[in-house]
Amino acid sequence: MSLPKLTLSIFILIFVLSTSFIHAQKFKFTEITKNDLEKTESTIDSTAGVEILEFHKFVYFDVWTHSTNLVTKVYKKVKFYNTNAEDLNYATTKIKLYNKGGLKERVNNIKGVTYNLVGDKIVKAELEKSQIFESNKNKYYDEVVFTQPQINKGSIIEISYKVESPLFWDMDEFKFQFDIPAQSVSTEIRTPSYFEFNQIPKGSIVPNYKHKKERDHRIKGKVDVYHYSAESIPPLKKEEYVDNINNYKAGVLFELVSIKYKNGSKKRYAKSWNDVAATVAFSDDYKWGINKVKYFKDDIDVIKSATTDSLQRMKMIFKFVKENMAWNHYTSKYFDKGIKDALSEKEGNVADINLTLTSMLRYAGLEANPIILSTRGSLKPFYPTVDRLNYVVTHVWVNDTGYVLDATDKFSQPNVMPIRAYNWNGVFMDNDNEKWGLINIQQPPMTNKMKFINVELDESGKAKGKVKEILDNHYAYLLRKKYSKISQEKYIQEKESEQRNMLIEDFKIENLESDEELSESYTFTMENSFDAVGNKIFLNPLLFLSSKKNPFKSEKRNYPVDFIYPFNNQLIVNIKIPEGYKVESMPEPIRLEFAGSTGEYEYALSGSGQYLRLNINFKMQESEIEVDQYDFLREFYKQMTTKQQEQIVLIKT
Incomplete structure (x- = not known):
């Protein structure tokens, strides 16, 4: 849960609201029957x-004269068909609570009961x-x-339990789907009518939805009531x-869009991506904090005097920051320590490091600007949002x-x-040029691997190479x-274990400390490299490189395939077969394509005398394959995997 900076005007709105108290819906524990406890499998998923x-x-706003809390009540009933370690994880509840800067979330009214059938009696354990x-988990969060x-x-x-949060603008996701089956799920959200929210659905399941407006005397005004089931x-x-x-589990996100004041004016938040950019860009960190160059001026002057080449300057400054500032594993789009303290302490959050990098590059005469984004561990921000952007990196132009x-x-x-x-x-x-908007950094550049193997086989099955x-x-x-x-x-x-318990010697790795291509080499010995039957x-x-399983097992898939990065793998294997043998048969060449030229697989085996050569590209x-292409991708991998199991047959002369 991220914490956007609030304006004074929001607090003024809170202060003028009349004192009230919401008597929220109470969840009652249900009666558990013997039939419930005797049930042996799920009707949704028998496995x-x-x-x-x-x-x-049940979510509502608790409004007082000087504060507003977001109150969330939770009730869940869970059935255990098995008790292995993975299943028992669902007996544990973890509640993350924000606690920083006087804003503290609290949980109370925790209640839990376990029901077991002992003989003919239902036994409760509270x-x-x-x-x-x-x-305390870290400087931002406690955990219960x-x-x-x-x-x-x-x-x-x-x-059941209740969470009270002063972060009333920051609702958690409302989930309708989990990694275990669910018989019944519902959510009711009650919001003051002067709060406007975007409702952002996600996942492939469409819940039942009802919306109504009603007057609530407890806040002396109208509320919007949203119900999902x-x-x-x-x-x-x-x-x-x-x-x-979690990007693809069914649910709905509520994002605050605006607050309407009594005088008719409206405070607008993220309605479009330009609104998102402006909200962050005009914060103090991005207007003033990023421009405090005096704390690194002397260091960057040394780099500027060392080279006039823009690309070299960029690389030197990038290396300087990596070597002099360590990430403390906190994500944020805003400074925590700021340039001065982060440089002094040689440590900071993501923004401390990458906004400092941006500032240094600008001081060196390069066109550098921040890009804010959401990390892979967070949900994809398909719709305009400030809260769910939790990371910042640096974009720089060098020689176009x-x-x-x-x-x-x-x-x-x-x-x-x-x-x-x-x-x-x-x-x-780009505040200087008033340019803000989305930029695609979804796909990394093509990553390449070239592997060369020279191997000699003897009649006993030993391979050396x-x-x-x-x-x-x-x-x-x-x-x-x-x-x-x-x-x-x-x-x-x-590596020896992964590659069929081979023995590796003369291992060498090059360019480990540089940004150049990395190379790795070694010699190996492997027993039982082939099967011998009679004279064949x-x-x-x-x-040791064949892939035996197609990674895409499911007949259907409801979310994209993500390879992270596009890739190009090339393999060349030169084989010297044992003395006294010749090739009786070998796999035919094949070329496979997926979605035009999106995926390509080439397999070619040739030979002369005692020498064979395999080429695979x-x-x-x-990097991302959409759901509508999944069947074709699965078949592509199936054919590729099948090909990799084919064998050469050698016969003794």
């Missing part, structure tokens, strides 16, 4: 280990206060955690190659070429940002990150 029987939310734990006791196969739990909702399960599964930079990760490169920063579009802000692999862009970025976290010995052990050898020419030009 489910856990099922939501009921999930209800949640005790001693089983509720509150802790509790776990229902005595969960057994067949148990049913009921939970859905029944028998299947789970949305995570599959391979998905960005953030645009580069996007993120200095929070020392392994990032120009146009090769951390994966978290690729999540649909960003909002570009050499491997060289060359990587660039995100392939190189990800390998550098992985390599930085473990020892070389551990890295080699993992059955050999897969991909050796596999390219995916787009």
Whole structure:
């Protein structure tokens, strides 16, 4: 939950509202029957280990003379068909509460009961206060955690609680779909009529919807009442190659658009992307804070004097920030410490680092501007929103070429940002030229991998060979990150295990500390590299690289396939077959295409005498494949995977 900056006018509106108190709907725990506890599987998904029987939310505004709270009441009833570790996670409730700058969210009225069938009797186990734990997670959030006791196969739990939040403009998402089945879900939201919200639906399930206006004497005015409900909702399960599964679970988002005052004037918020850009661009951080150059002037003057080449200046300043400022893992589009303190402490949040980078590039004479966006761990901002944009990166023009930079990760490169920063579009802000709007940074540049293998086989099945692999862009970025976290010995052990327990020697990695192509080479020995039957050898020419499974198992998919980045993988394998053998048969060449030239796969095997050569080119030009192309993509991968299982047959001469 992000925290936008409030204007004084909002608080003035709150102060003049009359004192009132809303007696909200109360959720009553229901009667649990023996039949409920004896039920052995979900009627929605028979494979489910856990099922939501009921999930209800009731949201309203609690208005007092000097404050307004957003109140959320939650009730849920959950059935356990199994009790493995994954299923038992649903017995634990975690409630995140904002707590900073005098704005503190609170949870109260926590109630929980576990029902079990013991013999013919229904036995209740109530949640005790001693089983509720509150802790400080970080400088922005507290967390309350509790776990229902005595969960057994067949148990049913009921939970209810109330959250009071002073962040009345920032509603959580209202969810109708989960990763387990749900029998009944409903939400009622009551908002003062002078608050205008965008209602943003998401997911493929359309809930029942009702809206009405009614006068509420408790706030001495009219309220809008929104009611959503859905029944028998299947789970949305995570599959391979998905960005953030929560983007596609059915729900609705409420975004504050405007507040209408008694005199007829209106305070407008994010109605369009230009409104979003203007809201952030005219904040103090982006008008004044970003221009405090005196705190780094001397350092950047040294870089300016070292080169007049714009591209080289950009790279030197980018490297300077990465080496002198560490990310503290907090995301925000606003400064936390500001340029002065972040440079002094050599640490800061995303905005501290990347807005400082933007300021330095401008001081060096380059055209640099911020781009605010939402990270992959957050929801995609398909509609104009300020609150859900939680990150900022730097855009810079050099010699008519645009580069996007993120200095929070020392392994990032120009146009090769951390994966978290690729999540649909960003909002570009050029205050000097009054240019604001969406900019597409969804797809990273093509990333390339070239792998060369030379291998010699003997009649016993032993394979000896050499491997060289060359990587660039995100392939190189990800390998550098992985390599930085473990020892070389551990890295080699993992590689040996992944590649059929081969023995790796003479390992060498080059350009690990630079932004150039990364190369890796080693020699290997592998036992049982083929199957021998009688006087024949059955050999897969991909050796330890063949893919046995199609990653796309589901017949239908309700959300896009996300590869993160487009890629081009090339493989060349040179094989020397054992003495005294010749080729009896080998796989035919094949060329596959998907969606025109979006996906391409070429497989070609040739040979002469004792030597065989395999060439494979596999390219995916787009990083995201839409749902309507899923069937074709699945078939494309099926044919490719089948081809990779075909074998060469060698016969003894």
